[in-house]
Amino acid sequence: RQVHGDAYHTHTHTLWMLRWRRVAAIGVGVVTTGAVCNQLFVTHSTAEHSYPESLDAARIPVRSEQLKRLQEQFDVIVIGGGATGAGATLDATTRGLKVACFEKEDFAAGTSSRSTKLIHGGVRYLEKAFTQFDLGNLWLVVEGLHERKQFMDTAPHLTHPLPIITPCFHYWELAYYWVGLKFYDLFALGRRLYSSYYLSRDEALRQFQMMTPKDLKGAVVYYDGQMNDSRMAVSLAVTAATKGAVVLNHTSVIDLIKDTTGHITGVTVRDNLTGETYHVHSKVVINACGPFVDAICKLDDPNHRNLIIPAQGTHVILPNFYSPANMGLIVPKTKDGRVVFMLPWLGHTIAGTTDEQVELTDRPYAREHEVQFILSALSDHLRVEVRPSDVLAVWAGIRPLALDPTKLDTQSLSRNHVLVESASGLLTITGGKWTTYRKMAEDVIDLAVSSGRLSAGKCGSEQLQVIGGSGWDRAMFTKLTQHYERVKSARGKESVAPMNTDIALHLSHSYGTQAFQVAQLAGQGWGKRLCHGHPHIEAEVIYAIRFEYALTVTDVIARRTRLAFIDSAAARSAIPRVVDLMAHELGWTERQKKSELKDALAFLETMSLPTAAPQVVESETAKKKRGWW
Numbered sequence: 001r002q003v004h005g006d007a008y009h010t011h012t013h014t015l016w017m018l019r020w021r022r023v024a025a026i027g028v029g030v031v032t033t034g035a036v037c038n039q040l041f042v043t044h045s046t047a048e049h050s051y052p053e054s055l056d057a058a059r060i061p062v063r064s065e066q067l068k069r070l071q072e073q074f075d076v077i078v079i080g081g082g083a084t085g086a087g088a089t090l091d092a093t094t095r096g097l098k099v100a101c102f103e104k105e106d107f108a109a110g111t112s113s114r115s116t117k118l119i120h121g122g123v124r125y126l127e128k129a130f131t132q133f134d135l136g137n138l139w140l141v142v143e144g145l146h147e148r149k150q151f152m153d154t155a156p157h158l159t160h161p162l163p164i165i166t167p168c169f170h171y172w173e174l175a176y177y178w179v180g181l182k183f184y185d186l187f188a189l190g191r192r193l194y195s196s197y198y199l200s201r202d203e204a205l206r207q208f209q210m211m212t213p214k215d216l217k218g219a220v221v222y223y224d225g226q227m228n229d230s231r232m233a234v235s236l237a238v239t240a241a242t243k244g245a246v247v248l249n250h251t252s253v254i255d256l257i258k259d260t261t262g263h264i265t266g267v268t269v270r271d272n273l274t275g276e277t278y279h280v281h282s283k284v285v286i287n288a289c290g291p292f293v294d295a296i297c298k299l300d301d302p303n304h305r306n307l308i309i310p311a312q313g314t315h316v317i318l319p320n321f322y323s324p325a326n327m328g329l330i331v332p333k334t335k336d337g338r339v340v341f342m343l344p345w346l347g348h349t350i351a352g353t354t355d356e357q358v359e360l361t362d363r364p365y366a367r368e369h370e371v372q373f374i375l376s377a378l379s380d381h382l383r384v385e386v387r388p389s390d391v392l393a394v395w396a397g398i399r400p401l402a403l404d405p406t407k408l409d410t411q412s413l414s415r416n417h418v419l420v421e422s423a424s425g426l427l428t429i430t431g432g433k434w435t436t437y438r439k440m441a442e443d444v445i446d447l448a449v450s451s452g453r454l455s456a457g458k459c460g461s462e463q464l465q466v467i468g469g470s471g472w473d474r475a476m477f478t479k480l481t482q483h484y485e486r487v488k489s490a491r492g493k494e495s496v497a498p499m500n501t502d503i504a505l506h507l508s509h510s511y512g513t514q515a516f517q518v519a520q521l522a523g524q525g526w527g528k529r530l531c532h533g534h535p536h537i538e539a540e541v542i543y544a545i546r547f548e549y550a551l552t553v554t555d556v557i558a559r560r561t562r563l564a565f566i567d568s569a570a571a572r573s574a575i576p577r578v579v580d581l582m583a584h585e586l587g588w589t590e591r592q593k594k595s596e597l598k599d600a601l602a603f604l605e606t607m608s609l610p611t612a613a614p615q616v617v618e619s620e621t622a623k624k625k626r627g628w629w
Contacts, residue, residue, distance in 0.1 A: 059242045060547050066246045067271065067278075074098045074246075074282035075454050076445070077267055079253050079296055082112035083229075083434050084417075085288035086236035086247075087441035087461075093243040094460030095445065100246040100280060101237065102253050102269050105362070106555045108233035109249075111290045112434065113559050114364075114397025116315070116353060117345055119152060119159060119225030119435050121145035124332075124339070126184055140416055142187050147436045149191035152225050154438070154465055155232055157472045157512035161193040162226040162343065164328040165208050167381065169215045174198065177332075181222040196222035208327055210382050221327075226345065229434060230559040231510060234548055235466040242467060250551050256299050256426070257281065264300065264425045273551065284452035286444055287428040291360060291400040300426045307420065307430050310360050310398045314370040315352035317393040317566050318342070318386065322349040322378075331381050340377040348392065348566050351378055355399075364396040365606040393568045393607050402431035419447055427451065438462075468512025476515070480504035484519040486527025486537065497527060506535035511543075518543045526581075530574040536561045541581045551586075553578050553600040568607045575600050 078089050081103025092099040103109070121144035122137075129138035152159040166181075168174045181196040197220070204219035205211060237247045250272040257266040257279060266281035287296040297304040323329065328343035342351040354370040371394060375386045402418045417432030417440045429444040442459045449456045481504045486497045499519065507515035521539035530536045544550035544560040556578050558564040563571040575597060583593050 060238060061241055063248070063549065063551075066241070066248055069246050070100070070269075070278045070280050072098065074100050074280065075452070075456075076100075076284045076286060076448055077102070077280060077282040078286045078288055079267065080288040080290060080292075081107040081233070081237060081247070081249055082110055082288070082290050083108070083233055083236075083437040084290070084429055084432065084440050084444075085286075086233050086240065087437040088286060088288055088429075088444050089245050089247060090236050090240040090243070090464070091438070091441040091445045091459055091461045092448070092456075093240050093245045094464060095449070095456040095458065097445075097449075097454060097456050098244070099240070100282070101240070101248070102251045102267070103247075103249040104252045104272070106249045106552070106559055107237045107247075107549070108230040108559055110292070110362070111397045111399065112233045113230035113565070114313075114315075114395050115229045115434050116313070116341075117226055117229055117343065117350060118162075119148045119227050121148055121184065121187070121224070121435070122433075123181070123184060123222070126187070127180060130180075130183075136416070138187075141184070142189070143439060144433075144435050145184075145188040146191055147439055148225050149188070149193070150438060150462060151227070151435060152193075154461075155227070155235060155469050155512075156465075157468055157509055158232050158235065158466075159225050159227045161223050162328055163194070163221050163223055163326065164330050164341075164343070165199070165204065165211075166220045166222070166330055166332065167204065167211060168217050168219055171217050174218050174220065177220040181220055184222060193223040193225065196220060208324060208329060210322060210384070211329065212381055212383050226343065227434070228346070228510065228562065230562065232434075232466070234559060235468065238548055239464075239466045247549070249549055249555075253296065253299075256285065256296075256424075258424060262424050283454060284448040285426055286448060287426055288444070290430070291398045293400065293428050293430045297420075297422070297426065297428060300422055300424055307403055307418065307428065308400045309403050310358055311401050312356050312358040312364055312370075312396050312398050313353040314366040314374065314394065314396045315350055316366075316371060316374055316391050317345075318349040318351055318390050319392065320344065320348050322351075322382070322386070322390075329381070331377070334377045335380065338373075338377070340374060340381075342378060346562060346566050351386075358398065360398065363603065363606050364398050366394045366396045366610050368610045370396070371610060388609060391609055393565055394609055395565060395607050400430050400432075417443070419444060421447065421451060425451065468514040470513065472508075472512040474508075476513070477501070477504040477508040480507060480515060480519050484516075484523055486522045487525050488528040489525040490528070494525065500535075503529075503535045503537060507540075510540075514543075514547075517547070530561070530563070530577060531570045532573075534563065534567065534570055536563060536574070538577070538581060541578055542585060545582060545585045550582075553582060553596045554603045556582070557600065558603065564604060564607050568604050571607075572601070572604055575604075 075097040076092050076099045078085050078101040081101055085101055089099050089101040121141045125137040126141045128134055166177050178198055185192045185196055199219040201216050201218050205213055241247045252270045252272055253267045254270050255268040256264050259265050264285050268279050270277045287293050289296055291308055291310045294306045323342050323344050325344050330341040332339055334340050342349050351374055378386045418430055420428040427447055429440055432440045438461050481499045481501060484499045486499055488495050488497055507518050511518055518539050521542050522537055526538035526542050528538050540561055541556055544556050548560060550556050550560050557571045563574060579593050579597050
């Protein structure tokens with residue numbers, strides 16, 4: 001849907017023709033793609049393995065260079081540095097457009113770091129498509145499955161296929177889910193990951209040993225993708241920067257600039273680190289602020305009617321013994337009809353989720369009853385009770401669901417995206433999901449080119465890989481273990497340690513080919529682990545500052561290393577060392593160090609088991625971030 005002012009303009013026939021032509025083209029291209037991929041595999045497998053010494057990190061512009069460019073005239077300004085905003089910024093650069101992206105906090109600081117971590121077409125939407133005869137939901141699945149494979153090709157090091165088991169407690173469910181998931185495979189149209197399959201009761205219990213045998217009749221297994229969401233968003237932003245975009249986190253948009261006719265010609269932004277303001281001009285301004293798009297819309301029009309209903313999804317992290325290392329579990333219908341799942345992720349188990357309307361906040365937190373529902377629902381389907389004492393971390397994210405006044409509950413809302421163009425020219429994109437970020441970015445940049453009459457090439461995001469993806473393979477971690485050592489500095493003395501396999505695997509899957517840059521830093525004295533029991537090392541902090549625009553402790557522990565998301569206690573223990581490393585690298589004063597420590601600890605309060613609403617005390621750094629986006 002495109003919305004111009006208050007009127008919805010739909011082009012149903014044309015859109016469906018274009019969509020199904022595209023689907024046909026995808027199917028025709030499967031054989032050719034397979035032949036090309038086979039040749040590429042043969043060429044790669046016979047080539048001598050090598051590893052790069054100097055990588056893309058050398059081309060990443062520093063923040064000071066980007067700030068100097070704000071006096072330029074841009075084609076497009078993107079407000080918001082989450083999945084859609086970073087994706088739109090990268091898309092625009094592939095078309096030769098001059099683009100700037102501003103994010104109030106950090107890249108993926110909001111919803112984009114708090115997802116389910118799945119790259120999926122949407123099994124639930126497929127069920128609705130058949131039971132409600134809804135072609136809209138069917139297209140949502142087809143598009144999602146196409147983008148799922150595209151997503152995984154764009155960032156092979158940050159993604160992988162994940163088998164998910166669906167237990168069946170009635171014989172009719174075996175047939176129902178088997179047929180439904182076969183259609184799910186079919187609609188991938190040559191882009192499926194692996195085929196779904198049936199498991200007998202005994203085999204299901206063997207493969208997922210924690211699952212309860214009570215009333216179990218068998219299971220059906222299907223495949224979706226899994227990702228590291230915030231690292232993907234950061235990679236999109238950094239890749240855009242290497243291709244000429246200005247990308248600035250911790251920079252708030254505080255006003256819109258309009259000409260005498262009322263048309264938007266730019267934005268006023270504030271650097272949250274220095275307080276300095278800039279007037280930045282462009283031909284088109286895009287509002288991609290996720291659940292906060294309405295705040296920007298109201299800068300444009302104080303009488304703006306809200307576009308979204310915010311809905312909160314809560315997740316908990318459990319130890320890895322709750323799930324196999326290579327298989328997830330989903331229960332489509334619990335006692336009260338909700339969905340519950342548990343998935344292996346970064347050496348732990350992620351479980352969720354809920355879906356409740358909430359008030360918007362920059363730092364959402366889990367409610368006690370949400371966590372209790374997840375733990376109770378899981379306990380019903382496992383051999384053991386899931387104890388609150390086993391919970392390592394808890395987080396909540398706010399989904400930007402497109403508003404439909406005819407629906408009463410958020411579960412009935414479509415996750416499809418909506419494009420809106422205001423009378424003054426502000427383009428807003430909202431709704432959607434992580435899986436389809438690339439298509440959302442393509443659609444909004446298409447509209448920007450049309451609306452702003454921009455001279456632009458064709459979208460090139462389908463042929464693009466993010467930084468670290470090109471040349472990466474799953475055996476790359478062995479090169480790290482063979483060719484690098486870690487130098488650990490403590491009390492003025494240095495010691496040498498091997499690049500352990502767990503650390504090498506972590507670096508390979510977090511940074512791709514850029515892991516060699518991190519490994520080089522580890523050999524220069526930053527080779528010590530940040531905390532016991534986790535593979536994160538000090539070199540990652542230095543790399544995050546120098547090459548990934550990390551500016552606060554929370555940037556590092558939450559969105560570069562993910563420690564806060566997998567083990568809040570471990571993150572808390574690592575904070576003092578992260579503060580010292582960042583202070584030395586960025587030249588912080590003692591006052592700044594105390595402020596950062598306070599802000600990071602306050603953030604972790606929102607990532608722990610809830611007892612009451614976290615009492616977040618705003619630090620000096622956080623106070624500077626106030627603004628619309």
